[in-house]
Amino acid sequence: MSAENPWPLRVVSKKIGDWLARLGEVWTEGQITEISHRGRTVYLTLRDPSAEVSMRVVDFTGAVAACDPPLRDGAQVVIRAQAQWWDKNGSLSLHVREIRQVGLGELLARLERLKKLLAAEGLFAADRKKPLPFLPYRIGLITGRASDAMRDVLKNAKARLPSADFEVREVAVQGPRAVTEVCAALAELDRDPDVEVIVIARGGGSMEDLLPFSDETLCRAVAEAVTPVVSAIGHEPDTPILDYVADWRASTPTEAGKKVVPDLAEEQRGLNISRTRLRQALNAMLVRESDALAAMRARPVLARPESMLEARSEAVANLVHRMRSRVDSRLERSADELEHLRARLRTLSPQSTLDRGYAIVTDTASGAVLRDAADAGEAVEVRLAAGSLRAAVVATTTETATDTREDDA
Incomplete structure (x- = not known):
């Protein structure tokens, strides 16, 4: 096989059919979305509720007729089928051999296993839940088309806060398209910076009707959302897994409308x-x-503040009088002491000696005080009690100090 020697299309189609034939029978699970009867042949569409994947299923064996209760749209089933390739139009379908409806007990067991898995991953942990804003700028609402749940949320929210602003996304809330549409609306509102809280609301219903809100894909999308999410699914007894993952659970859409906005009157x-x-x-x-x-x-003291001054002024006067008395006494003692000192100084002063008729003689040349006549030069200076005089030395007489004392005696 090459560009110069290509396979005919019929050969390619046959080879695809041969490869699928070798695949054999497979067991697969999905949700029935369409059922149509053409004679004894039944055509169905099997859809993966968590993804945009569907495949045509053909029943030639009566497997659909054998189902009890009868199959209906939205039923969850497990089928055993053989992949069949149609050469003429290049289409793929599954030829069903056996159909098993997933019963309530099996659904509950699966939901319990999913709940344990998400809980083990921490998606239910209280510390990861985001607080709701007190006064949201805009509220996102994901709900059914023209549903009572939408009316309940809007009515109760606006009754509490007439200025409440909603961004509403109407989607399928049951059936095979519910998970895809809710996830798409959630992603769109989560990207809107003006939306500060998102409410997912749906009225009551059977367990099968509420199954989309226990879907793993939706639960993980809510857990990954940046905006706080409020779950308001069904009535008080209804607890889909979304209630555990959401940041806040409202038992009813009415309660959700009251929770997301404050009561203005209150x-x-x-x-x-x-x-x-x-x-x-x-x-x-x-x-x-x-x-x-x-x-x-x-x-x-405040009514007549001068009274405090009067009381203090007498004390101040007494202190001043005592201070003056002590100062005067001290001055008198100091004056007496000064007079005594002055008298002693007069007694000891050379001037007093001069006043008694004595004189101080100094040599004129050297200026030295003369105590001995032999030390006198040619001229001397004599200091008297009043004034001084100069004298020329014409003769000297030498006497000892002992002779002088004897003469005085």
Whole structure:
């Protein structure tokens, strides 16, 4: 086989059919979306509820007729089938050999296994749940087309907060397209920066009707969403797995409408009560402080402040008098001591000796005080008690100090 020697299309188609024939019978699971009867042949569409994958199924053996209860759209089934390739139009289908409806017990067991798996991964953990905004700028709502759930959410939210702004996405909430459409709407709203909380709402229904909200793909999409998600599926007894994954569970769509927005009237009442309490507290504080100020002003020291000065002025006068007395006494003692010192200085002063008639003689040339006549030069200077004089030495007489004392005696 090459570009110069290609296979005819019939050969390629036959080879595909031969390869599929070698595949043999397979067991697969899916959801029935279409059932049509053409004589004894039944045509069905089997769809994977978690992905956009579907395949045509043909029943020539009566497997559909053998189902009890009868098959219906949305039924979850497990089939044994053989892949069949149609050469003429190049189409693939599954020829069913056996069909088993997934019973309620099996569905519950599968949901329980999925719940344990997601719980083990931490998707139910409280610490990963995001808080709901107190006053969301815009609310995303994913719900059924023209459904009661949508009306309940909008009615109750706007009754509490008339200015509540909603971005609504109407999708299939049951059947084979539910998971895909809900996931697409969730992704779109999660990308919108104005949407601060998303509500997924659906009314009550049978367990089979609520199965899309226990789908693993949807649960993981909600867990990965950045925006907080509120689950409002069914009624109080209904607990799809989405309730465990969502950031907050509302038992009904009505409760969800009340949860996502604050009650304006209640908040206004709370503000009024707080304002009243604040006013009362301020008034009480003003009265208390006014009373305290009045009590302080009534004290004598503030009512007649000069009385404190008068009481202190007498003490100050006494202290001044004592200070002056002590200073005067000290000055008198100091004056007496000074006079005694002055008298002693006069006694010891050379001037007093001069006043008694003595003189101080110095040599004119050397300026030295003469104590011995032999040391005198040609001229001397004589200092008297009053003034001084110069004298020429014409003769000297030498006497010892002993002779002088004897003469004095």
